[in-house]
Amino acid sequence: MKHTISVLVENKPGVLARISGLFSARGFNIDSLAVGETNDPTMSRMTIVANAPDERILEQIKKQLNKLIDVISVVDLTRRDFFERELLLIKVQNPVESKSLSALIGKYAATVLSQEDTETIIEAVGTYARMNELVEALKGVGTVKELVRTGRIAIGC
Amino acid sequence: MKKKGAQIIVDALAQEGVQVIFGYPGGSILPLTDALYDAPLRFILVRHEQGAAHAADGYARATGRVGVCLATSGPGATNIVTGLATAYMDSIPLVALTGQVKTNLIGNDAFQEADMTGITRPITKHNYLVKNIADLARTIHEAFHIAATGRPGPVLVDIPADIQMQEYDADPVCGEVCLRSYKPTYDPHPGQIKRAAKLISQSRRPIIYAGGGVILSGAHQELLTLAEALQAPVTTTLMGLGGFPGTHHLSVGMLGMHGTVAANHAIMDSDVIIAVGARFDDRVTGRVDKFAPDAKIIHIDIDPSAISKNVAVHIPIVCDARRGLAALNALVKKPDAAKWLAQVLEWKKKHPLEYKPSRKISPQYVIEQIYEVTGGDAVICTEVGQHQMWAAQYYRYTQPRRWVSSGGLGTMGFGLPAAIGAKIGRPDKLVFDIAGDGSIQMNIQELGTAMANKIDIKVAILNNGYLGMVRQWQELFYKRRYAATPITSPDFVKLAESYGAAGIRVEKKSEVKKAIKEAIAIPNLVVLEFIVEEDMNVFPMVPAGEAINQMIGMA
Numbered sequence: 001m002k003h004t005i006s007v008l009v010e011n012k013p014g015v016l017a018r019i020s021g022l023f024s025a026r027g028f029n030i031d032s033l034a035v036g037e038t039n040d041p042t043m044s045r046m047t048i049v050a051n052a053p054d055e056r057i058l059e060q061i062k063k064q065l066n067k068l069i070d071v072i073s074v075v076d077l078t079r080r081d082f083f084e085r086e087l088l089l090i091k092v093q094n095p096v097e098s099k100s101l102s103a104l105i106g107k108y109a110a111t112v113l114s115q116e117d118t119e120t121i122i123e124a125v126g127t128y129a130r131m132n133e134l135v136e137a138l139k140g141v142g143t144v145k146e147l148v149r150t151g152r153i154a155i156g157c
Numbered sequence: 158m159k160k161k162g163a164q165i166i167v168d169a170l171a172q173e174g175v176q177v178i179f180g181y182p183g184g185s186i187l188p189l190t191d192a193l194y195d196a197p198l199r200f201i202l203v204r205h206e207q208g209a210a211h212a213a214d215g216y217a218r219a220t221g222r223v224g225v226c227l228a229t230s231g232p233g234a235t236n237i238v239t240g241l242a243t244a245y246m247d248s249i250p251l252v253a254l255t256g257q258v259k260t261n262l263i264g265n266d267a268f269q270e271a272d273m274t275g276i277t278r279p280i281t282k283h284n285y286l287v288k289n290i291a292d293l294a295r296t297i298h299e300a301f302h303i304a305a306t307g308r309p310g311p312v313l314v315d316i317p318a319d320i321q322m323q324e325y326d327a328d329p330v331c332g333e334v335c336l337r338s339y340k341p342t343y344d345p346h347p348g349q350i351k352r353a354a355k356l357i358s359q360s361r362r363p364i365i366y367a368g369g370g371v372i373l374s375g376a377h378q379e380l381l382t383l384a385e386a387l388q389a390p391v392t393t394t395l396m397g398l399g400g401f402p403g404t405h406h407l408s409v410g411m412l413g414m415h416g417t418v419a420a421n422h423a424i425m426d427s428d429v430i431i432a433v434g435a436r437f438d439d440r441v442t443g444r445v446d447k448f449a450p451d452a453k454i455i456h457i458d459i460d461p462s463a464i465s466k467n468v469a470v471h472i473p474i475v476c477d478a479r480r481g482l483a484a485l486n487a488l489v490k491k492p493d494a495a496k497w498l499a500q501v502l503e504w505k506k507k508h509p510l511e512y513k514p515s516r517k518i519s520p521q522y523v524i525e526q527i528y529e530v531t532g533g534d535a536v537i538c539t540e541v542g543q544h545q546m547w548a549a550q551y552y553r554y555t556q557p558r559r560w561v562s563s564g565g566l567g568t569m570g571f572g573l574p575a576a577i578g579a580k581i582g583r584p585d586k587l588v589f590d591i592a593g594d595g596s597i598q599m600n601i602q603e604l605g606t607a608m609a610n611k612i613d614i615k616v617a618i619l620n621n622g623y624l625g626m627v628r629q630w631q632e633l634f635y636k637r638r639y640a641a642t643p644i645t646s647p648d649f650v651k652l653a654e655s656y657g658a659a660g661i662r663v664e665k666k667s668e669v670k671k672a673i674k675e676a677i678a679i680p681n682l683v684v685l686e687f688i689v690e691e692d693m694n695v696f697p698m699v700p701a702g703e704a705i706n707q708m709i710g711m712a
Binding site: 009010013014017018021022025056059060063064066067069070071072 | 274275278279282283286303336337338339460461462464465466469
């Protein structure tokens with residue numbers, strides 16, 4: 001099962017390597033990892049979406065993260081209400097029918113960042129599932145030339 | 158007052174009470190080595206940096222203090238990696254100081270540059286690269302704090318040469334180290350202790366399973382109190398030897414792959430396991446889904462991640478082993494388990510550790526003789542392999558910190574440098590390195606360290622001409638195809654003599670005891686070489702992947 005884990009860490013060099021190294025060394029799977037400063041610049045927040053096949057492994061992931069000296073707190077957001085978002089940047093080849101592209105942009109509240117003769121760069125924000133939908137829909141109307149995703153970030157209610 | 162970085166380090170070490178450093182100099186650590194020249198602490202020059210790490214480790218295991226080792230950047234630092242991994246697996250407090258290339262060269266593939274924080278990240282409890290001299294003193298203190306507290310472990314501090322040379326007006330760091338993200342839990346949860354006490358009092362077939370945590374936290378007295386109050390059998394892990402007296406009538410010895418029949422049957426048939434400072438390692442549990450099927454498990458451990466990692470635990474108690482046992486002792490009532498104890502003691506009586514008597518020298522016989530001659534009070538260090546298992550089985554450890562052996566990582570070449578460290582930490586004790594002919598050759602250069610520093614240890618080599626433990630597996634599981642296991646050795650007597658030490662070769666059983674006494678009487682490094690039976694196996698043995706009551710090779 002996928003778990004969205006919010007990890008508060010010291011904003012120090014090497015912390016990301018400690019966390020990613022822990023996942024690979026212990027054979028845990030990361031689906032997504034996003035990191036950024038918090039309102040306190042001495043701390044960073046990592047949102048990790050991990051795939052834990054069972055409760056024992058989920059517990060181990062949390063405990064092993066907590067064991068790292070630079071980790072301040074570990075919260076499994078999946079256990080409560082939370083908002084999860086991902087930002088996408090997508091470059092699409094302009095379809096023959098530009099109306100269908102405009103319709104999708106409208107439906108997914110996406111923003112056009114640039115529009116050239118042959119291609120359009122779109123920004124979109126939403127849940128992982130909704131963003132997947134958008135990508136699939138875009139593939140239906142044209143050619144996705146490049147796709148960049150930030151990885152998911154999340155906040156508990 | 159302005160001080161150089163190197164002096165800041167030396168002062169911080171002095172504040173931490175460091176008395177000895179095991180190390181090897183080199184370009185990037187020269188400023189610190191220079192400052193240490195005038196420092197009131199002992200610098201033991203090893204012959205290889207791996208020896209420095211193991212010696213610091215042996216010192217820590219024998220004394221309970223933090224061991225300190227030092228190496229230069231690049232190859233010096235990479236040579237201590239095995240030592241750090243060894244200490245990490247066995248939770249030994251260690252601080253490793255390594256030189257690093259100058260900060261402006263980091264990342265440039267400079268001469269003798271290696272990314273030590275990167276390399277050692279998974280094998281240290283924590284590590285630091287000090288890039289700002291303002292952080293230097295605090296970092297050294299944090300390193301000692303992290304190494305020694307909670308579940309102990311090695312901490313590496315990588316210090317660029319220019320940081321060691323820079324001058325800085327350092328305020329002395331005062332007060333306790335405080336890390337907002339690191340707060341080990343020492344006191345047990347009272348509710349969990351109550352639940353555990355209740356479960357224990359209702360048990361009919363309890364067993365205490367004690368690991369290295371008992372020794373690390375100094376919980377041996379509390380453990381003895383608990384065992385005697387419950388009249389429950391006690392088994393220890395390899396790391397737990399000496400945490401409970403091996404001669405006590407409630408002791409059933411070590412459990413696991415080379416455990417005793419009584420220990421393995423007792424844990425498998427128990428209904429409550431009281432695990433203290435142990436981690437249910439695969440060498441202990443054997444096949445995990447068949448492990449102790451009827452048992453409810455109480456697990457006292459300071460490391461939350463050790464709980465339910467390999468085996469599901471019913472009552473977890475995260476705390477220091479000593480405090481946890483003391484709290485439990487205040488509440489427990491003796492369960493109705495006399496019949497069970499009688500059964501376990503019957504197994505113990507019926508299946509003692511034994512080996513076929515022989516006219517030649519049996520390796521087990523040598524260990525028994527060392528035990529007898531030393532009265533069980535020596536510090537026994539080992540390498541890794543058959544001799545290690547026999548030293549665990551046939552020497553009875555009655556006190557903590559008398560057994561110094563690489564359990565988790567299983568590092569050949571550990572014993573000799575560890576014995577040097579142990580002897581420096583405990584000059585009042587007789588210190589043996591029990592070795593095999595294979596293992597001793599992995600760090601044999603440390604004979605030079607022992608001689609140069611007048612470290613009076615006794616190295617007992619059980620020479621069977623093989624990498625014996627691998628040979629045993631080949632005999633049992635690889636159709637006796639002895640691929641790459643017969644191994645030649647130098648003339649150990651001459652080798653010892655060339656270092657200026659004494660060498661004694663023993664080829665007759667009748668001379669074993671006399672030779673051990675003779676070695677002890679010589680106030681100097683002695684290498685004892687025992688020519689032992691070559692095809693002796695360590696038994697009982699649980700084949701890998703079997704349940705631990707499926708033992709082979711029992712009498």
